[in-house]
Amino acid sequence: MNKSRPSGSHFLDSVNRMVDRAVTASGLEADIAEAIKVGTDVLQVNFPVKIRGRLELFSGWRAVHSTHRLPVKGGIRYAPNVDQHEIEALAALMTYKCAIVNVPFGGSKGGLKLDPCQYDRDELQIITRRFARELATKGYLSPALNVPAPDVGTGQREMAWIADTYKHLYPDDINHVACVTGKPVEHGGIRGRTEATGRGVQYALREYFRHPSEVKRAGLVGGLEGKRIIVQGLGNVGYHAAAFLAKEDGAKITVIIEQDGALINEQGLDVDQVYRYKNEQGGVKGYPDAQYHSDGAKLLEHEADILIPAALEEVIRSDNAARIRAPLIIEAANGPITYEADQILQDKGCIIIPDAYANAGGVIVSFFEWVRNLSHIRFGRLERRFDESRGKHIIDAIESASGSTVPSWIANQLNRGADEFDLVRSGLDDSMRMALQEIIEIRNDHEKVEDLRTAAYVIALNKLSRSYLDIGVY
Numbered sequence: 001m002n003k004s005r006p007s008g009s010h011f012l013d014s015v016n017r018m019v020d021r022a023v024t025a026s027g028l029e030a031d032i033a034e035a036i037k038v039g040t041d042v043l044q045v046n047f048p049v050k051i052r053g054r055l056e057l058f059s060g061w062r063a064v065h066s067t068h069r070l071p072v073k074g075g076i077r078y079a080p081n082v083d084q085h086e087i088e089a090l091a092a093l094m095t096y097k098c099a100i101v102n103v104p105f106g107g108s109k110g111g112l113k114l115d116p117c118q119y120d121r122d123e124l125q126i127i128t129r130r131f132a133r134e135l136a137t138k139g140y141l142s143p144a145l146n147v148p149a150p151d152v153g154t155g156q157r158e159m160a161w162i163a164d165t166y167k168h169l170y171p172d173d174i175n176h177v178a179c180v181t182g183k184p185v186e187h188g189g190i191r192g193r194t195e196a197t198g199r200g201v202q203y204a205l206r207e208y209f210r211h212p213s214e215v216k217r218a219g220l221v222g223g224l225e226g227k228r229i230i231v232q233g234l235g236n237v238g239y240h241a242a243a244f245l246a247k248e249d250g251a252k253i254t255v256i257i258e259q260d261g262a263l264i265n266e267q268g269l270d271v272d273q274v275y276r277y278k279n280e281q282g283g284v285k286g287y288p289d290a291q292y293h294s295d296g297a298k299l300l301e302h303e304a305d306i307l308i309p310a311a312l313e314e315v316i317r318s319d320n321a322a323r324i325r326a327p328l329i330i331e332a333a334n335g336p337i338t339y340e341a342d343q344i345l346q347d348k349g350c351i352i353i354p355d356a357y358a359n360a361g362g363v364i365v366s367f368f369e370w371v372r373n374l375s376h377i378r379f380g381r382l383e384r385r386f387d388e389s390r391g392k393h394i395i396d397a398i399e400s401a402s403g404s405t406v407p408s409w410i411a412n413q414l415n416r417g418a419d420e421f422d423l424v425r426s427g428l429d430d431s432m433r434m435a436l437q438e439i440i441e442i443r444n445d446h447e448k449v450e451d452l453r454t455a456a457y458v459i460a461l462n463k464l465s466r467s468y469l470d471i472g473v474y
């Protein structure tokens with residue numbers, strides 16, 4: 001882990017100052033802005049678990065930032081340096097994120113202070129189930145009120161344990177499976193959730209490159225093909241974003257930064273191979289076909305077209321921001337750029353696609369999973385065969401009217417009904433496209449809004465203040 005990482009209170013302050021910039025630009029009244037910014041509540045739990053014959057004490061948090069929509073939503077992270085302020089900052093980001101991409105949830109986040117690498121599977125299961133029980137019995141885990149998801153250090157496995165714990169506590173809750181998202185598909189998860197955040201980063205970049213004037217603002221030309229990309233953090237988000245951009249858009253992943261150092265290959269790294277190597281060896285050091293640098297963070301400053309920080313918060317700070325050379329940064333991680341660094345980068349003309357939008361793919365698909373769980377039916381189950389046969393009729397009609405055969409590649413497209421995976425990808429693509437269009441429009445139309453982050457927060461503040469006023473909070 002990054003030893004020079006500042007504490008969570010700096011992160012929270014950074015988020016609030018970025019929001020303040022949007023408050024000023026939007027002209028929102030100060031008292032309404034304050035009511036939106038301040039969090040609702042934070043639960044701290046401390047519980048002992050017997051590990052290898054002795055009692056170990058664990059501390060965890062679940063912060064609720066805004067309940068203007070229920071349930072509140074946000075991941076649970078397992079990390080040794082997690083603290084309450086960090087969780088509060090992440091909960092606030094969730095509120096803004098959901099508003100920006102039109103997902104009807106309030107914001108929340110959870111964290112457990114532990115290093116998951118220090119425990120085996122069975123120990124992690126006992127700890128996770130105990131944490132889930134603490135959250136559920138105190139009203140911080142429920143399909144109607146508070147729905148966690150995976151984040152750093154957690155994944156499908158932990159979500160399945162949490163869902164099962166909740167089910168055993170409340171077997172008469174018919175919607176028990178919707179108490180958490182990011183579950184394995186065979187336990188009520190949805191196809192496409194695991195890669196959703198990385199996929200969303202890809203869709204965000206694709207949409208950005210559909211706007212030539214935006215591309216020009218970043219000092220770039222053309223499309224994603226051949227663009228040199230630096231990725232920091234080859235975990236869930238970073239791996240999927242990098243792999244999709246390389247395989248489907250022809251981008252070149254020239255630098256991969258991990259905890260133990262960085263790899264460079266100007267011809268483009270094979271993302272799958274590096275990912276496999278990292279998982280087998282526990283790091284990237286020793287990977288063939290690349291130059292290795294032990295000071296990974298320094299490589300954030302390497303020359304490239306696009307920089308994707310996808311590891312953790314506050315990696316671009318006032319001490320390295322001026323040396324960042326990529327003209328376009330997309331924040332796949334939450335809070336990778338501090339407030340001070342954001343100012344420095346903007347003054348340099350760097351374009352930042354902000355976290356509160358860029359990594360929303362996970363919560364968008366989590367929303368689909370939650371809806372699927374509440375409806376108790378897989379998306380596409382009712383209409384897929386119907387659509388298939390309608391496609392076949394269309395082909396028959398065209399062929400009999402024209403007397404010629406429809407080319408097989410068109411027929412294959414018309415002949416199939418959408419399955420759940422197709423629908424999830426389509427819904428994610430649509431949500432990411434629409435949100436970026438709205439952000440760009442606000443930046444273009446408002447004289448006082450100069451950057452995409454401020455535009456995104458202005459959108460969130462407008463929606464949140466409207467919702468607060470509509471329900472008569474004041």
Ligand code: NAD
Nearest residue numbers: 152153197233234235236237257258259311333334359362
């Ligand atoms: P992860 O644990 O799967 O991956 C993180 C990766 O970063 C790991 O490979 C880790 O080795 C690496 N890493 C850690 N410290 C590093 C350092 N100092 N330098 C370089 N690499 C380092 O986590 P994730 O789920 O991919 O989340 C990454 C970021 O994305 C976090 O900020 C998280 O909050 C955010 N995010 C995740 C999701 C999601 O759906 N998983 C959704 C939205 C936002």
